[in-house]
Amino acid sequence: MPHVLRVAVPPDVAALPPHTGHGRMWSRVLGELRGRVKLEVRSPGRGLRRRPDVWLADGHRELPDVRERLVVQVHEAPPSDPAVRADITPEFLDLLDRCVAAAVERADMVITGSAFAAGELRAVYGLGAERLQVAHHGVDTSVFRPGGRSPIAQPYVLFVGVLHPRKGIAALREAMARLTAAGRPHVLAVVGSPPRDRADAGALVEQAVAGLPGGLVALQDLDDAALAEVYAGADAFCLPSLAEGFGLTALEAMACGAPVVAANRAALPEVVGDAGVLVEPTAEGVAAGLARVLDDGALAARLREAGPARAAEFSWRRTADAWLEALGRVTAR
Numbered sequence: 001m002p003h004v005l006r007v008a009v010p011p012d013v014a015a016l017p018p019h020t021g022h023g024r025m026w027s028r029v030l031g032e033l034r035g036r037v038k039l040e041v042r043s044p045g046r047g048l049r050r051r052p053d054v055w056l057a058d059g060h061r062e063l064p065d066v067r068e069r070l071v072v073q074v075h076e077a078p079p080s081d082p083a084v085r086a087d088i089t090p091e092f093l094d095l096l097d098r099c100v101a102a103a104v105e106r107a108d109m110v111i112t113g114s115a116f117a118a119g120e121l122r123a124v125y126g127l128g129a130e131r132l133q134v135a136h137h138g139v140d141t142s143v144f145r146p147g148g149r150s151p152i153a154q155p156y157v158l159f160v161g162v163l164h165p166r167k168g169i170a171a172l173r174e175a176m177a178r179l180t181a182a183g184r185p186h187v188l189a190v191v192g193s194p195p196r197d198r199a200d201a202g203a204l205v206e207q208a209v210a211g212l213p214g215g216l217v218a219l220q221d222l223d224d225a226a227l228a229e230v231y232a233g234a235d236a237f238c239l240p241s242l243a244e245g246f247g248l249t250a251l252e253a254m255a256c257g258a259p260v261v262a263a264n265r266a267a268l269p270e271v272v273g274d275a276g277v278l279v280e281p282t283a284e285g286v287a288a289g290l291a292r293v294l295d296d297g298a299l300a301a302r303l304r305e306a307g308p309a310r311a312a313e314f315s316w317r318r319t320a321d322a323w324l325e326a327l328g329r330v331t332a333r
Contacts, residue, residue, distance in 0.1 A: 004037065004038050005037040005038065005053050005054070005324075005327060005328070005331060006037070006038040006040065006050070006051075006052040006053045006054075007033065007037045007038065007039050007040070007052060007053065007054055007055075007056050007327060008040050008041075008042050008052035008054075008055045008056070008064075008066075008068075009030065009039065009040070009041050009042075009055070009056050009057070010041075010042075010043065010044070010055075010057055010058075010061075010064050011041055011042070011043060012061065013026060013056075013057060013058045013061065014026070014030060014041040016058075020193075021248045021249070022060075022075065024248070025073075025113075025137055025248075025319075026058070026073075028138065028140070028316040028319070029316060029319055029320050029323055031316075032316050032317055032319070032320030033320050033323065033324065036320070036324060037324070037327070040052060043064075044064040044065050044066045045065075051068060052068055053068065053069070053331050054068060054069045054070070054071055054108075054327055054330055054331050055068055055069070055070045055071070056071050056072075056073075056323075056327070057070060057071070057072050057073075057103075058072065058073055059072035059073055059074035059075075059099065059100055059103030059104075059107070059110065060074070060075060060096070060099050060100070060103075061099065062099075063102060063103060063106055069108045069330045069331060070106060070107050070108055071107060071108060071109045071110075071111065071323075071326055071327055071330055072103045072106075072107040072109075072110055072111070073110075073111045073112070073323075074100055074103055074104070074110050074111070074112050074117075074121065075112070075113060075117065075245045075246070076112070076113075076117045076120060076243075076245030077100055077117070077120040077121050077123075077124045077125070078093055078096045078097045078100065078124070079166075079243045080120070080123075080124070081242060081243060083242060084166050084242050084243045087164070087165040087166050088166070089198060089199070100121075100125075101125065104121065104125045104127055107131065108131065108330045109131055109132075109133060109326045109327075109329060109330045110127060110131055110132050110133070111133045111134075111135050111322070111323055111326050112132070112133070112134060112135070112245070113134075113135060113136060113137050113245055113246040113267070114134065114136065114245060114246050114267035114270050114271070115134055115267075115270055116245070116266055116267040116270055117134075117245040117246070117267060118132055118134050133322060133323075133325065133326035133329070134322070135319050135322030135323055135326070136246070136271075136314055136318070136319060136322070137246050137248055137251070137314065137316075137319055138314045138315045138316035138317070138318060138319045139248075139251050139252055139255045139311050139314055139315070139316075140224075140316065141255050141308070141311060141312060141315075143224050143225060143228055144224070144227075144228045144231065144252045144255040144256050144311070145228065145232075145255060145256060145257075145308070146232050146256055146257035146304070146308060147229075147232055148225075148228060148229035148232050148233070149229060149233070150229050150230050150232065150233025150234075151219075151226075151229070151230070152187075152189055152217055152230065152233060154185070154186070154187045154215065154217075155185055155186045155187070155235050156186055156187045156188065156189040156217065156233075156234055156235065157172075157176060157186050157187075157188055157189065157234065157235060157236045157237070157238055157290060157294075158189045158190075158191070158230060158231065158234035158236070158237045158238070158253070158258065159172055159188065159189070159190050159191070159192065159237075159238055159239070160190075160191040160192070160227070160230075160231070160237070160239075160249040160252075160253070161191075161192060161193075161239065161241070161249050162192065162193050162194075162195050163190075163192040163193065163194060163195060163201075163204050163205050163208040164195040164198070164204070165204070166241060166242045166243050167239070167240075167241045167242075168239070168240030168241050168242060168263060168281045168286070169190075169192075169208050169240075170207075171240050171281055171282055171283045171285075171286050172188070172238055172240050172286055173188065173208070173212060174283035174286075174287075175238075175240075175283045175284075175286035175287035175290060176188045176212055176214060176287075176290075177212060177213055177214070178283065178287040179214070179287055179290060179291065179294070180212070180213045180214030181213070182291070184214075184291070184294055185214070186214060186235060186236075186294065187212075187214055187215035187216060187217055188212055188214070188215070188216045188217070189216075189217045189218075189219065189230065189234065190208060190209055190216065190217070190218050190219070191218075191219045191220070191222060191227065191230060192205070192208055192209075192218075227252075228252075228256050231252060231253045231255075231256035231257075231258050232256040232257055232258060234253070234258045234259075235259070235293070235294055235300070236258065236259045236260075236261055236290055236293045236294060236300075237249075237250070237253035237258040237259065237260050237261070238260075238261045238262070238286060238289075238290060239253075239260070239261075239262045239263065239268065240261075240262070240263045240279070240281040240285075240286045241262075241263050241265065241266070241268065241281065242263065242265055242266070242281055243265070243266050244263075244265070244266045244267050244268050244271075245266070245267055246267050246271060247262065247266075247267055247268045247271045247272070250262050250268060250271055250272055250276070251271055251311055251314055252311075253307070254272070254275055254276065254306075254307030254308065254310050254311045255307065255308055255311035255312075256307075256308075257304045257305075257307055257308055258304070258307065259276070259277070259293045259299075259300045259303035259304060259307070260272055260275070260276030260277070260303065260307060261276065261277045261279060261286065261289040261290055261293055262276055262277070262278055262279070263278070263279065263280070263281035264278035264279060264280060264281075265281055271314075272310070273310055274306070275303065275306035275307050275309070275310035275311075276303060276307070277289045277292060277293060277299075277303070
């Protein structure tokens with residue numbers, strides 16, 4: 001019989017909550033790997049009747065102390081952009097740098113979600129191609145798809161993501177104020193969560209959902225089906241983020257047929273391709289991009305068609321295929 005790869009995963013990684021982007025990636029990929037490998041959730045050194053061929057771990061957490069080969073997933077290197085670094089606390093930057101540096105040093109193979117993120121890991125840590133695997137994240141198009149009924153009655157522009165300054169929510173709010181002043185009737189809809197690395201997280205949330213001249217709708221605790229309906233009902237989805245290792249919410253929005261306006265930064269052009277409008281992540285740039293989509297019905301219709309087609313190229317099975325390739329490269333050595 002052919003050997004079935006035995007892959008061990010630490011319990012804290014397997015238990016990451018699937019409602020977060022990071023947790024969604026892990027839960028979906030591990031689900032895809034089950035049945036293709038012998039997947040075991042276990043702590044190092046406990047109950048090891050038979051040792052695994054390889055460990056699979058998260059490069060942003062404490063790594064398991066194991067003697068077997070180790071593959072880690074690293075979402076992104078610490079940002080090099082001074083404007084982005086200025087919005088992240090020094091303590092969190094130090095933690096991120098220490099975790100990723102340790103992961104890169106110890107791992108036999110590093111998996112990351114985009115070619116952009118891979119380039120950053122090469123630039124910052126000198127990581128060679130022989131220890132690096134790009135595996136784009138995916139989207140479940142049986143859930144994230146056009147259709148449904150949004151709970152928001154007014155025409156709206158949508159933002160989904162962590163309410164961190166680097167996500168560009170301030171530029172988006174200013175852009176929406178400009179659009180309102182120009183007579184466009186759209187409200188801003190925000191589905192956001194507080195940043196975990198900021199002591200002023202509460203104030204950032206309050207700033208993000210404070211009233212705008214054209215109106216604002218803040219939504220919380222949406223399951224995936226409800227979130228998909230909110231995506232699908234948007235006249236535009238906007239992610240003017242300064243730093244993204246991938247850009248999962250932009251992919252989900254495209255899958256639901258929402259016209260996407262995204263920053264021409266980091267991994268977002270790689271994910272959006274020509275199925276969205278790429279802009280400078282300033283209030284002026286965002287306002288101009290949104291105005292194009294909201295005023296040009298033909299453009300909006302093209303993006304509503306192009307988005308799901310683009311998103312179909314990013315499945316969780318393809319993500320798992322790339323992870324499995326990385327595991328195979330390590331164990332074949």
